Amino acid sequence: MSAPLLEVSDLHVRFGDNEAVKGLDFTLHRNETLALVGESGSGKSATALALLRLIEREGGTITRGRIRLFDEKPHDLTRLSDRQMQAIRGRLVSMVFQEPMTALNPTMTVGRQLTEVLERHASLTRRELRRQAVAALERVQVPRAAERLGQYPHELSGGQRQRVMIAMALATGPRLLIADEPSTALDVTTQAEILALLRRLQAETEMGVLFITHDLGVVAEMADRVLVLKAGRQIESAPARALFTAPQAPYTRRLLDAAPRLGGGSPTPPATSPLLEVSDLVTAYPGRRAHPFAARQPVRAVDGVSLQIGRGETLGLVGESGCGKSSLARSILRLAPIQSGSIRLEGRDVSQLHGRHLLPMRRAAQMIFQDPFASLNPRLPAWKLVTEPALIHGLVSERERRDLAVTLLSEVTLDSAHLDRYPHQFSGGQRQRLCIARALSVRPRLIIADEPVSALDVSIARQVTELLQDIQQRHGLSLLFITHDMAVVERISHRLAVMLGGRIVETGPTAEVLTSPQHDYTRKLIDAVPHTEIPRRVSTAVSPPERYAGAWV
Amino acid sequence: MTVLVAHASRAAAAWRDSGLSFRLAAIAGLVLLTVAALAPWLAPFDPDQQTLLARLSPPAGFEGAKAGHWLGTDELGRDILSRGLHALRITLGIGMAGASLGMLLGLTLGLFAGLKGGVVDDLVAGAIDIQIALPFTLLALLAVAIFGGDLMVLIIVLGIAGWETFARVVRGEVMKLRGQPFIEAALAAGASPWRIATRHLLPNLVSPLVVMFALSFSQIVLLESTLSFLGLGVRPPTATLGSMVGQGRDYMPSAPWLVIVPSLLVLLVTLVVQLLGDSLRDRTDIRLRQR
Structure with a gap:
């Protein structure tokens, strides 16, 4: 394993009276994917926002702990001024959000939003900006990239919007990518494509990825290591394979059991009359009109x-x-x-x-x-x-x-x-x-x-x-x-x-x-469907006798 | 009896968790209402009684003030305090009645348009646009010319002037709510349009209605002042706050109290209503009330 990229120790985050994160420790290396897994309210998004120091905007504060990010020299993100943080966001750390439609500005073209990111971190000519924007879209495999630059977010499909978000996040070559449920809002087939894209991009850039999700299937696809959170506390931290084959904490086992996966068997159809x-x-x-006087198609x-x-x-x-x-x-x-x-x-x-x-x-x-x-x-x-x-x-x-x-x-x-x-x-x-x-x-x-x-x-x-x-x-x-x-x-x-x-x-x-x-x-x-490699013995799924034995895992 | 107790304890609870501005506004509002209601008994003089010998006497404490006339007298020697109290009574009444009328009209039409859609909606939306385009003073002039400057006419005119705001907002809210799954769930359960309107839409419209009512009330108080100022309002000698300002403007350089007293009352009334409206809106929103 290479040098550490991010080191979080004893992180505490508080929203008013409510402590959302209660002492979190983890290290993320280059070219490694760490999955933060937990249910809603477990503090995983609060952790992500704390890392970018965006937590203050949401009304939270980092009350204790250290977040060290290693570039040429280590930065302690909890100590930096807002100005210094601005320089780090985007350049060293980027974030991809769950809902690409709300994370993109609906009134700006895709091209404008992309070039805005590029401009902020390097001064370039217009032509160079455009060339880089097209390249950024091609990198995330958006078909007909040059055409897309003139389009608005609502004209793209959900998967393409998420690709644009990823292109924006990676445009400046960050060392660390925080992905907050990036595929949750997408269809299964699109989700599989986006996950594959993220994996490929990580292999190309050797960036560290902090992957936040509640979906253990996705974790199995993506993560090298997994950190299970519950109510702001760290429940278990283990390499992904170890976690799936031999989960230690009872909570992890419960989560694994609850994770939907194929191969559990289905009930046989009853022979009845149709209802x-x-x-x-x-x-x-009624759809659109081709021109103002046409009938609606x-x-x-x-x-x-x-x-x-x-x-x-x-x-x-x-x-x-x-x-x-x-x-x-x-x-x-x-x-x-x-x-x-x-x-x-x-x-x-x-x-x-x-x-x-x-x-x-x-x-x-x-x-x-x-x-x-x-x-x-x-x-x-x-x-x-x-x-x-x-x-x-x-x-x-x-x-x-x-x-x-x-x-x-x-x-x-x-x-x-x-x-x-x-x-x-x-x-x-x-x-x-x-x-x-x-x-x-x-x-x-x-x-x-x-x-x-x-x-x-x-x-x-x-x-x-x-x-x-x-x-x-x-x-x-x-x-x-x-x-x-x-x-x-x-x-x-x-x-x-x-x-x-x-x-x-x-x-x-x-x-x-x-x-x-x-x-x-x-x-x-x-x-x-993401494959969660969970051995059968962990599964305690109710299997009444009328169910047939599952054929796939 | 138990209901009464429950209401009292809820009111007490509301008082406990309300802010300073609400408390001040609530006290001021109560005082204004009481004073207006008791005007005939509180006023030291008949508001229309002229005492030509005591014309334009300044308020108590200034040079040349006449005893008994605490806020001075106007150009006909009428007691300003007495006129102000009676004017407050009429102005509050007009505001209340006008805003209620506008709300009733606007709410009904807005609900109907939002729920029915189609031609009904087009008609209501058209009527709203026409109402916005019509200069209100022209409308008021027309109504007064045809029906005379009766108090009822004035209330109806002012109410009609305000319906369009209610209709517009209600229609928009209903269209937004109509797309919500809980309305669809009610439809799927077999609820009639009437049930959907009264049980599902109306409770969700309370917050915007309260805010609009407060706005409309203030607006009507000001409109009435404008109309009275133009001579279209309540006939003299009956005093309203607006007509007092209107008639006092000729004497402004020499006897500013003629204008200052009713102006301050208008300001106080609109401010109190706004403050109450804002806090009531927060209180009627169940989601904000109890977490």
Whole structure:
């Protein structure tokens, strides 16, 4: 191992009364990737911001400890003035953020933002600037780089935006790159590309990478060493291989168990009659006009989809963002405009119904949304939130609402002492439980869950998924589980449908689709799942007898 | 009774965690309201009673002040303190009624436009644009010319003048909220449009409404002053704060108290309302209240 690049000792960071980081020690060498792993609130982002001394902007302070960065001579970053820090940021240390859309300035072209970075650290002519900007984009494998310089961030795809962010971060040749969840907001296939790009760039430049993530699959792909954080404390620090094969701390083991991975086996489809039959469904949104007097060209988000869900069956629907998964879900529930096709729920065609006539269907089918916070009215207390559908359908009177709320909360393992709390007083996982309770309040036949765990931490996501699965089995519900995560889908769905560009390209029993995918895109999705090399004995995944043995690890 | 106690204890709690500016504003607001409500009993003179022998006498403590006229008299010998108190009463009433009317109108139309969309929205948006483009004084002139300078007419005119701000903001908020998953969740649960408007949208509109109400109130107080100043407001001799300033302006060099007293009252009223509006906005936001 070469000379150390970054040495952090006894780092303490405080936000007001709350100590976010409580004594962290680590060393990062050149050409090494250190992963900071932890769930939200573990202090990993606070650590990253502290390293760049951007923590003050967020209202935090470094209360104790040393951050030494070795250039020609060592700098103690905690002692430098703001001016000296400015010189270090960008030149020696750069950062890539999670959400490239918000980290880029929406009103500036990509070229302008790139040249701004280049200008700040060297005085160059306009032509030279442009040449370097093109080179920087080519380095991160952005196709047709010269054209991109004139484009604005919103004109690029998420993956390309993240590439631009990386190009900006690396434009000045930093020694240390801090990557804060750089692939979390991206699709699995795009994520795999970005990770590969980061690895290649690191090999070229021999920079040190501090990689912050909650995704152990990504850690296994990227990291040389891993530091596990929990509530601001260091739980375990070990070389990646050692951590995955023989985790020491119980918390690490729990995290590893919760990490979704392929090969856990799926439940076999039950033989039942269909509850929901969708055929040739087309949903279109009014699109752009070619010129001011042209008719709007409709954009087909769902383009002739047919699918079936049996009673008591879970259908997993996977596909990348923008493939029409959510539009399909919203169309089935008649929340999006249907152009043609039919939707039969319990044998009754609901695609032509309107207004009051939709009510029976609204009771039979419920939805759970991706963002639990946004899908709960911030002004209503928990007991009102979870019982509202039941009240609307006349299943409870205003007086019985609280009693029903108690039952529902216990169903989703929430404490009934929290009845009077408002959504902002719950954690992410608890909020999603509230959403599940709300869906259950009318005792539906079908629940459509649109990425219900994507916004949650791994271990919480695991719990919520298991809760959903448990409820599905206990009540004999049908579940349409929408996700972009193959591993989650494998664990809970009887059958699987793969969606691409508004169509379903492959469908079948989950095990069958995963072992012998027919469509190229399915294969790509499966390959893109980061491989966590975890020996089977660590895994304590519930494996009821009806599950088949996993074929891949 | 228990409800009353609960309200009292909540009010006490609100008082405990509020800042100094809120407390001062709350006290000042209460004093202003009480004084305005009790004007007929508090005022030492009939506000319209002229005493020509005591014309333009300065406030107490200045040379030539007449006993009993604490804030002096105007050009017709009317007691400024008495006129000021009665004027405050009318001005507060006009502000309250006008702002409420504007809020009711704007909220209804804004909610309707934001929820319905399509033609309804186009119509309301068009009406908002027209209202913005119309010079308000012209509108007021027209209304006064047709319906006369009645107090009711004035309140309606002022209320109509303010609806457009409410409608614009409410419409925007509703359009933003309409896209939120929790509205979609309510739709998916089978909630009727009425339920969505009253249970889901309205509570989320309280904060902007409170702020706008405060703004609109101050604006209406000032507008009424302007109209009275132009002679379009409440008919003389009834005093409003604006008309007192308007009529006093000819005597400004020699008898500045004619203008200073009502001006200070206008300033105080608008300031108090603004301060109360700001703190109320923070208090109505549940997310800020309890963490």
